[in-house]
Amino acid sequence: MSRESLEARLRAIGAERYHDKHPFHHRLHGGDCTPDQVRAWVINRWAYQAAIPMKDAAFMSRVYDPAIRREWRSRIEDHDGGIAEGGGIRRWLKLAEAVGLDPDYVASGRGVLPATQFAVDAYIRYVRDMPLLQAVASSLTELFAPKIHERRIEGLLAHYEFANPESLSYFRKRLTEAPKDVAYGLDWVLTHADTPEKEDMACEALIFKTNVLWAQLDALWGAYVEPDRIPPGAWRPGEGLI
Amino acid sequence: MSRESLEARLRAIGAERYHDKHPFHHRLHGGDCTPDQVRAWVINRWAYQAAIPMKDAAFMSRVYDPAIRREWRSRIEDHDGGIAEGGGIRRWLKLAEAVGLDPDYVASGRGVLPATQFAVDAYIRYVRDMPLLQAVASSLTELFAPKIHERRIEGLLAHYEFANPESLSYFRKRLTEAPKDVAYGLDWVLTHADTPEKEDMACEALIFKTNVLWAQLDALWGAYVEPDRIPPGAWRPGEGLI
Incomplete structure (x- = not known):
């Protein structure tokens, strides 16, 4: 009974706060991003992708x-892959190439917005320092990931020339990887959050994580959608192209 | 030239300080340990084995x-292995069984000497907190591991009834795993220790690690070779048997 009510609370957090609600994603998936806005997203999201194995x-x-x-x-x-073939990280660089970015530039992490990097580093530190229950619960945004990946694949294919099965292979692969991971994590959290206090802790962890994701898109919006707010040192249109 | 001199310095540290020189290992490999002293070694060395994947x-x-x-x-x-078959850690529990210990007792970590756990935890923290060069260099005791494993396999087979290919499979496997790991780590250290200061840092890291190993055997000796010094809460002969 308590397992079900906690799962419902966790899902409600996603319904309210997951970054599929962020206006940047509406623009991106609706075909309203300029090529440079897509590039800025690919560059900054790299910082997050690349940090996921460090977090794990x-x-x-x-x-x-x-x-x-x-x-x-x-x-x-899944993310790092094998020495020869690589994994999700290398698939992300395929996307970078497809949108006209030099994958070495993207992989260097130069040009990433400081606010993005701060959010990503906060996530690594959270998982390193907080009680294990919260470290696991913070991964549960994966509950909501397949939906956004499906919408993204559909939206990008419909609206952007760079989109094709190869350039979007990262998202396609996550459609099967994320549910496997989240089934384990969700079961672990529902089993270990066995007091009202621990249920609250699990929910706080998931809220923290939705903030990590949301803050990245806020930074992107401020720098690349609103005009002339690119901070010093961050990627500028024209840099890092193939 | 500098690579060679640093490698020579690192090897000299092993020649002077690696725990193959510790009197406990002379006893163990020479057949002079009582069954309970072997058990105490298996229980305490478990704490180290189990922490290696956390350190990595x-x-x-x-x-x-x-x-x-x-x-x-x-x-x-190598250490954790797959979900079904396990890895080095599970092979260590085979050894525990072979010396008459309940593998669940050993895996619980109960009965481990506090001084052993402190040394092991210091190693994890070192690798988490120190410059990467030192984190890598601290792994280079693997340079000296195959020799001690060979001597151990030979000594245990010669002197103890519990010793057979299955119970010693952990050590046999490490004979091929450790050289592969250390080749990568040594090359990394020799490449990155490119100033005299960094060479000193690498050597200090390796000395730290030899201390981590030595301190564990000192604790073992104090508690189980010298009479009546087993600290409160640590394993006592008769506990945790099959």
Whole structure:
């Protein structure tokens, strides 16, 4: 009974705060972004993608139970991939190339907005420092990811020339990876949040994570949608192209 | 030239300080340990084994370069293994069973000497907090591991009934895993320690790590070789048997 009510609370947080509601995503998926706005998104979202395995490693560095580590490790494998073929991170660089960006420029992390990097680093630190329950619960935005990925694939294919199965392979792959990960994480949270206080902690962690995602799009909007607010050192249109 | 002199310095640290020189290992490999002293060693060394993937995850949580993470990840895979088959950690529990210990007792970490746990935790923190050069250099005790593993396999097989290919499979496997890991780590350190200060830092890291290993055997000796010094809460002969 309590498991169900907690799951409902977690899902309500997504319905209210997940970044599919952010106006930048409405622009992006609706075909209203300029090529440079798409590039700015690809560059900044790279900082988040690239940090996900670090975040998952930070989690594993705190887990004494090898069984949990064995389950969790597949997240790092999915993102980093093997030495030869790479993983989600390399697929993200395919997208970078498709929108006309030099993948080495993107992978260097130069040009990422400081506010984006701060949000990403806050996420790594949160997972490293907070109680394990919250470290796991903060991953549960994956509950809401398949929907946004589906909408994104559809929206990008409909509106942008760069979009094709290869350039969007990152999102396509996440459609199967994220549900596997979130099933484990959700079950873990529902099992371990066994007091009202812990339920609140789990919800706070998920809210924190929705803030991490939202703040990145706010930074993007301020710098690249509103005119002339690109901060010093951040990517400027014309830089880092192929 | 500088690469060679640094490698020589690192190897000299091993020759002077690696725990193959510790009197406990002379006893163990020479067949002079009682069954309870072997058990105490298996219980305490578990704490170290079990922490290695946490240490490696702590390292990966700090590495922005996916190529380094992809190389490093195999260390976690070697120790934790897959969900079904397990890895080095599970092979260690085979040894525990072979010496008459309940593997669940050993895996619980109960009975581990506080001084052992402190040393192990210091290693995880070191790798999480120190400059990457030192985090990598601290792994280079693997340079000296194959020799001790060979001597151990030989000594245990010669002197103890519990020793057989299955119970010693952990050490046998490390004979091929450790050289692969250390080749990468050594090359990284020799490449990145490109000033005299950094060479000193790398050597200090390796000395730190030899201390982590030595301190564990000192604790073992004080508690289980010298009479009547087992601290409160630590494993006592008769506990945790199958």
